[in-house]
Amino acid sequence: MSTANHTGGFHHAHHFNSLEHQYDTSKQGIWLFLVTEILMFGGLFVAYAIYHSLYPQVFHAGSKQLSVVLGAVNTVVLLFSSFTMALGINYVQRGMKNKAIIALAVTIACAAIFMVVKFFEYTHKFHVGTVPGKYAYTEELSASGEKVTKVGALLAEANKLSVAEREHKLHLDETEYEHLTLLEKTKNWPLFFGFYFVMSGIHGLHVLAGAFLIFWVLLKVIKNQVGPEYYTPVEGVGLFWHVVDLIWIYLFPLLYLVG
Amino acid sequence: MAHEQHNYLNHQKGIWSWLTTLDHKRIGIMYFVAIMSFFFLGGVFALLVRAELFTPGKTLFSADVYNRMMTYHGAIMVFMVIVPGIPAIFGNFVLPIMIGAKDVAFPRLNLMSWYMLMIGAMITGSTLFMQNVDTGWTFYTPYSSIKTGMGVIPMVLGVFIIGFSSILTGLNFIVTTHKLRAPGMTMNRIPLMVWALYSTAILQVLATPVLAITLLLLIAEKALGVGIFDPQLGGDPVLFQHFFWFYSHPAVYIMILPAMGVISELVATYSRKVIFGYTAIAYSSLAIAGVSFLVWGHHMFVSGQSEFAGILFSFITMLVGVPTAIKLFNWISTMYKGSIRLDAPMLFAIGFMFLFTIGGLTGVYLASTGMDVHFHDTYFVVAHFHYVMVGGTLMALMGALIYWFPKVTGKIYSDLLGRIAWVFIFTGFNVTFFPQFILGNMGMPRRYYDYLPTFTELNQMSTFGSWLIGTGFLVGLFGVFHALLKGKEAGNNPFGGKTLEWTIPSPPPHENFDKTPVISGGPYEYR
Numbered sequence: 038m039s040t041a042n043h044t045g046g047f048h049h050a051h052h053f054n055s056l057e058h059q060y061d062t063s064k065q066g067i068w069l070f071l072v073t074e075i076l077m078f079g080g081l082f083v084a085y086a087i088y089h090s091l092y093p094q095v096f097h098a099g100s101k102q103l104s105v106v107l108g109a110v111n112t113v114v115l116l117f118s119s120f121t122m123a124l125g126i127n128y129v130q131r132g133m134k135n136k137a138i139i140a141l142a143v144t145i146a147c148a149a150i151f152m153v154v155k156f157f158e159y160t161h162k163f164h165v166g167t168v169p170g171k172y173a174y175t176e177e178l179s180a181s182g183e184k185v186t187k188v189g190a191l192l193a194e195a196n197k198l199s200v201a202e203r204e205h206k207l208h209l210d211e212t213e214y215e216h217l218t219l220l221e222k223t224k225n226w227p228l229f230f231g232f233y234f235v236m237s238g239i240h241g242l243h244v245l246a247g248a249f250l251i252f253w254v255l256l257k258v259i260k261n262q263v264g265p266e267y268y269t270p271v272e273g274v275g276l277f278w279h280v281v282d283l284i285w286i287y288l289f290p291l292l293y294l295v296g
Numbered sequence: 297m298a299h300e301q302h303n304y305l306n307h308q309k310g311i312w313s314w315l316t317t318l319d320h321k322r323i324g325i326m327y328f329v330a331i332m333s334f335f336f337l338g339g340v341f342a343l344l345v346r347a348e349l350f351t352p353g354k355t356l357f358s359a360d361v362y363n364r365m366m367t368y369h370g371a372i373m374v375f376m377v378i379v380p381g382i383p384a385i386f387g388n389f390v391l392p393i394m395i396g397a398k399d400v401a402f403p404r405l406n407l408m409s410w411y412m413l414m415i416g417a418m419i420t421g422s423t424l425f426m427q428n429v430d431t432g433w434t435f436y437t438p439y440s441s442i443k444t445g446m447g448v449i450p451m452v453l454g455v456f457i458i459g460f461s462s463i464l465t466g467l468n469f470i471v472t473t474h475k476l477r478a479p480g481m482t483m484n485r486i487p488l489m490v491w492a493l494y495s496t497a498i499l500q501v502l503a504t505p506v507l508a509i510t511l512l513l514l515i516a517e518k519a520l521g522v523g524i525f526d527p528q529l530g531g532d533p534v535l536f537q538h539f540f541w542f543y544s545h546p547a548v549y550i551m552i553l554p555a556m557g558v559i560s561e562l563v564a565t566y567s568r569k570v571i572f573g574y575t576a577i578a579y580s581s582l583a584i585a586g587v588s589f590l591v592w593g594h595h596m597f598v599s600g601q602s603e604f605a606g607i608l609f610s611f612i613t614m615l616v617g618v619p620t621a622i623k624l625f626n627w628i629s630t631m632y633k634g635s636i637r638l639d640a641p642m643l644f645a646i647g648f649m650f651l652f653t654i655g656g657l658t659g660v661y662l663a664s665t666g667m668d669v670h671f672h673d674t675y676f677v678v679a680h681f682h683y684v685m686v687g688g689t690l691m692a693l694m695g696a697l698i699y700w701f702p703k704v705t706g707k708i709y710s711d712l713l714g715r716i717a718w719v720f721i722f723t724g725f726n727v728t729f730f731p732q733f734i735l736g737n738m739g740m741p742r743r744y745y746d747y748l749p750t751f752t753e754l755n756q757m758s759t760f761g762s763w764l765i766g767t768g769f770l771v772g773l774f775g776v777f778h779a780l781l782k783g784k785e786a787g788n789n790p791f792g793g794k795t796l797e798w799t800i801p802s803p804p805p806h807e808n809f810d811k812t813p814v815i816s817g818g819p820y821e822y823r
Contacts, residue, residue, distance in 0.1 A: 051807065052398035052476065062401050062475040069467045078510035080539060084524060123305040170521030170529050225530030231522025239512065276456060 067273040071280050075241075078284050081236055085291060089230065092225060099229025100295050101216045102167050104158065108293040111154050112285065113226050118147030119282040122251070126275045129258060131186050132265045137293055141255040144278070148248035155241055162230070164208070165217065166191055169234050173227035233292055243281045250274045303706075307806040318403035321804060323706065324389035326410055331385060334376040334417065339766065341369035346728075346762040349755050352747050355665055359745040363430035366484035366743060370433030371451070374785035375458050376417055377546060378689050382554035383500075384413070384465055386696045387493045389704060391469060393797040393804065394487045396478025397811045401471040405464050412461035420454030423447045430744060434544070437525035437536040441517040449518050454466075456511045460572070462550075469493055478796075480815035487795045487819040488564075488577050499546045499553070499588065510536065534599050540593035549588040551685050552652075553581055555692030559645045562695050563627045564820045565793045566642035567634030571820045572627040580619035586682045588615050597668045606665045613663040620656060622796025624649060640714025644695030645814025647722045651687025654681055658733065673743075676736025679729045687725055694721065694772055701776075702790050706802045707783030713775035717768045724764025731757045792818050 053059040089096050109201045128137035162168060166187025174184045194212060195203050203209045209217070220226050256273045257263045263271055304321045314322060348355050348362050357365070392400050400406050423429050427447030431440040440448050467808045477486065486494075514536070518520045521531030564571040571577065578803045593601060593609030627649060636642065658680045661667045671677060694717065701709040731754040737743075740751050748753065789798040796813060797804075 050399075050403070052392075052403075057477070062471055065474060066402055066467060066471045067468075069470060069501060073463050073467075073501055076502065076505035077509045080506050080513075084513070084535065084539075087535065087651075088524070088530075091532075095530070101743075146311075168520075170517075170526065174523060216654040225523070225792045228523045231516070231520070231524055231529075234520065235513065235522055237514050 046195070056267065058123045060267075063269045063273065067276055071276060074277075074280055074284075078239075080163055081232075081239070081289070082291075085236070086230055089295070092228065094223050095226050095229050096295050097168075098220045098223040098226055099233065100215075100293055102162075102213075102220055103233070103293045105293050106161065106174055107154055107158055108289050111151050111217060112152075112289050114147050114150050115282045115285050118144045118151075119279055121147065122275045122278045124269050126268065127272045130265055134258060134261075134264075137258050138255065141251055141258065145248050145251050148244050148251070151244055152248075154239065159234075165213075167220070167230050168227070169231035170227050173230065182217075186221065186227070188217050188226075192217055192221055235290065240281070240284055243284070247274070247278045247281045250277060301801065302805060303801065303803040304806045305705075305803050306586035315408070317359045317759075318387050318399070318407055319402065319806065320392050320400045320406060321704070321808075323406050323410055326386075327380065327388060330383055330410070330414065330417070330586065331377055332422040334372055335769075337435055338369055338372035338377055339769065341365050341372065343762055343766055345369055346759040348745070349747070351756075352749050352758045353412055356482055360430065363432075366434050367429050368424065370575075371420065371429075371455065372548075374433050374551075375455050376413070378551045378685055379462060380413060380458075380465070380795065381551075381689060381693055382558060382696060383469070383493055383550075383722065384409075385693075386489075386558065386700060387469060387496075387554060390391045390700060390797050391493055392472060392476065393800065393808050394490050394795050394816065394819075395473065395476065395481055396796055396809065397472060397476035398809065400468050401476055402468050406442070406468055409464040409468070411459045412457050412464070416454045416457030416461060416571055418454070419450050423451045423454075426450070434540060435511075435513065435514060435532065437517065437533040438527065441514060441525050442528075442534075446518065449515055452511045452514050452518075456508055456510045456515075457510070459508050462500050463504045463508075466497035466504070467496035468690055470501065470722035475496075478813050478815055484575065484816055488560035488571065488574065488581075488794075489554075489557035491578040491581050492553045492560070494548050495585040496553045496557075498554060498582075499550050499585050501542045503546035503589070503785070507537060507547075510539040510543065510762075510779050513539070513685060524558075534596065534601075537596055537599060538580075538592065541595045542589075544552055545592040546585075546588045547679075548685065549584055553584060555648065555689045556581065558692040558696045558699075559627060559648050560623075561639050562645040563630050564634075564822070565699070565791055566637050566639060566645070567631045568637075568792065568822050569630055569634040569820075570818075570822050571626070573622070574633075574818060574820070576622050577626050580622040583619040584616060587619070591616060594663055594668070597665050598672050610663050610665050614660060617656065617660065623651065631715045639698075640709075640711050640718055641695040641699040641791075642689045643715060643718045643722075645699070647718065647734055648695070649692040650667070651683050651691060651722075655683030655685075655687055658683065658792060673741055675732040675740045675742055678742045679732035679736060681777060682729045682732075687729075691721070692810075694718070697772070699778075699791065700797075701779060701787030702801050703797055703804070705780060705783070706786050708786050709779040709783065710774055713771060713778060717772040717775060720764050720768030720771060722768075724761045724766075724768055726761070728758050728761030731755075731761075794822060 049056045049059040053062065083253050090171055115143045121140045125137050125140035125144060128134075128140055166173060168187070173188070175187055175190055177190075179185050191207065195207055195209055198206065200211060203214060254263065254274050257270060304319055307319075308317070314326065317323060317326075330407070344365050345362065348357055348365075388400070388406065392398065427445040429444070429447045429451045431444055431448060435452060436450065473486070474492060512522055517525050520530065524531045525533050527533060560571060560577055560626065591609060591613045593605055594613045597606050597609070658676070662671055662680060694714075698709045698714045701707070728778075734749055735754050735758075738751065740747050786802045788801055799813070800809060
């Protein structure tokens with residue numbers, strides 16, 4: 038705004054009485070926004086709960102296909118990043134610029150690790166054909182006139198090979214082979230991967246947005262635009278990041294561990 | 297008053313200063329220009345739909361074109377006109393002034409909301425030239441997800457972005473009301489318009505995210521075939537309706553609550569009396585907002601939901617009538633023994649009460665599970681919701697336009713033109729939609745391109761009425777230009793209003809108040 042009032046180097050906008058007033062107001066705004074985020078994911082969770090109760094076997098077979106190890110790694114990475122984010126806020130509040138920069142940079146690095154792991158998880162799913170809805174099916178029809186899934190086609194190929202050859206040629210180890218066989222026997226299993234890709238996909242977009250926002254406040258820290266008197270953007274972005282973490286903490290057991 | 301006084305209109309100059317403005321008053325005007333353009337477009341589609349229905353069978357267009365026009369009429373009017381209408385235009389302009397604030401809490405966010413509405417509207421509008429959409433504004437699955445063209449995706453994406461705009465506006469209003477009230481302005485002293493906008497904002501923030509996820513799921517369904525709504529893949533199309541109406545029923549109150557706020561202001565000012573039952577009107581807004589979340593199932597009485605759910609939803613739906621009736625009776629009590637001036641805004645307020653009552657009472661028919669089986673998806677429903685939403689919101693919008701026009705521009709809107717517009721809109725409205733109640737009762741289904749020859753006369757009456765409404769709004773538009781060019785100077789308080797916006801110059805200065813006002817009493821202190 039054109040008219041600004043100064044308190045200790047940082048100024049508040051003309052329609053606020055003081056920096057504190059502005060801080061309180063911004064914080065309420067951020068919390069309200071986070072409520073809308075939770076509500077949006079709430080819709081997904083409701084849909085998840087309904088279909089889980091309708092088709093428990095689909096969710097059982099589907100979740101077996103997800104890698105608990107990779108999911109757990111990502112959970113730890115995100116939890117740790119929440120910790121470094123909180124540290125970052127704390128350092129900014131106390132005016133410890135260099136430590137704040139490191140903490141925020143580590144948080145961004147964690148976001149990057151999370152996305153890289155997600156990338157490997159996704160590409161593997163494209164490889165074996167555990168993809169959502171209509172894309173899980175091939176063009177062909179089986180002898181009985183039913184649509185053939187990509188997993189079914191892969192298994193048909195695998196059945197012709199020995200265990201060692203499966204590992205070598207198709208990159209299928211024995212456990213995964215069993216899980217895919219279980220999956221293939223379950224009617225409507227692509228539904229699970231619809232949920233998996235939509236839920237983790239929208240969450241992934243939030244991780245990207247969060248990383249971008251943390252980068253934005255990191256620049257602010259470097260340029261001395263935030264400090265002990267004024268740290269609203271850092272705290273706001275931090276709250277957003279915690280919610281992104283929180284949502285993953287729900288997604289991980291719901292998607293990976295229910296089986 | 298001094299010549300060439302300094303105000304928000306001449307504070308900065310040039311188109312760029314408007315497009316980058318952070319002033320809530322200018323943003324309100326930008327919303328006005330944008331939303332009125334959408335309204336014009338939606339209105340043209342309405343007239344074309346009605347023209348097509350002038351005779352049974354083909355009158356002007358093919359069934360395909362008809363379906364598209366009906367879809368665009370609904371989507372434009374709901375998502376781009378009636379939902380943002382009063383809050384975005386008049387809420388933006390008067391809310392901060394009414395509570396004695398210099399601006400909304402987040403001016404940048406406010407500007408961003410406007411751009412999001414523009415971007416959303418452009419994406420939605422682009423489908424007019426690409427793949428057309430013929431789903432109706434409700435985008436019901438499985439038709440929208442499996443059958444029709446891919447144009448549904450940009451259409452729905454545009455609506456998603458518009459929803460974002462709505463959330464951000466609501467968020468801004470809630471925080472503004474909480475944090476920026478002038479000293480002495482307690483929650484029980486804020487004007488009823490602010491109460492209405494505040495309740496609306498709560499709805500916008502709590503309901504719209506559910507629409508957002510519904511639309512994202514529809515996009516995912518269409519693009520990836522995730523199977524959540526596709527029965528062939530194990531999904532359930534009725535879930536879409538549950539989600540959709542969980543937003544869209546509260547959205548009906550997002551449309552009507554601000555209108556009720558406007559009516560409260562108009563009734564108090566033009567009756568020159570203390571509003572009767574301030575707290576009752578204020579808290580009934582919150583009550584409507586609360587109950588509105590629990591009634592979505594009445595859209596699905598015939599969807600095969602359980603009988604118990606039907607009865608429960610029917611009961612709660614009728615419950616909404618209670619806070620609504622509280623408002624209506626309080627307005628009438630305010631008018632009782634008041635010195636009523638039948639200026640154009642007051643005519644629109646009375647028109648609102650009349651039409652909204654018809655809309656509300658016919659809603660009771662539809663809320664009754666047994667009657668609803670008979671009326672479901674007939675023109676009775678079309679007439680009902682047009683009485684509520686158009687008869688309610690657009691009457692209030694016109695009233696608000698004429699009432700606050702002097703404050704916004706410094707010029708008085710011609711009362712004569714306002715009255716002429718009222719006569720056309722009010723009579724045209726009844727001529728258009730009353731026959732539709734009868735048509736619905738006779739069994740004419742809604743959304744259809746063709747109808748039985750027995751329905752011809754009533755349909756022609758309805759089409760004739762639509763021309764009257766069109767004329768009325770054109771007169772209203774003419775009034776705007778007339779007032780801008782030839783309007784009388786308004787002065788601070790041409791209508792004797794008692795709320796804060798009438799204590800400052802017209803048009804208001806850049807920062808609204810030279811000195812922050814200190815409030816010591818209620819908002820409508822008429823003696």
